Amino acid sequence: MVGVDFSDYRTVASYVNALIDAGFSIMKLSEPQPTQEMLAKYSEMRDETRRPIFLMIAAVKN
Numbered sequence: 050m051v052g053v054d055f056s057d058y059r060t061v062a063s064y065v066n067a068l069i070d071a072g073f074s075i076m077k078l079s080e081p082q083p084t085q086e087m088l089a090k091y092s093e094m095r096d097e098t099r100r101p102i103f104l105m106i107a108a109v110k111n
Contacts, residue, residue, distance in 0.1 A: 061104060073108040080104055 065075060080101035083094040 064104065064106065068106065068108050072111050074111055075106060075108050077107040078104070079107075 061078075065078075068075060081103050082101055083091075083097050088094050088098070
């Protein structure tokens with residue numbers, strides 16, 4: 050991609066390990082994907098089926 054600064058991107062491991070290092074226990078991970086209706090309406094969302102837009106992490110402090 051032109052003009053994208055990838056130095057701001059983090060890996061899933063970096064987020065999860067930061068939470069663990071801060072004393073959290075990971076309860077659940079979720080990577081929501083577009084619905085079939087959304088894919089039908091916006092074909093450009095197809096990439097999001099292999100590279101989700103969101104990462105949700107449920108964690109509790111130990």
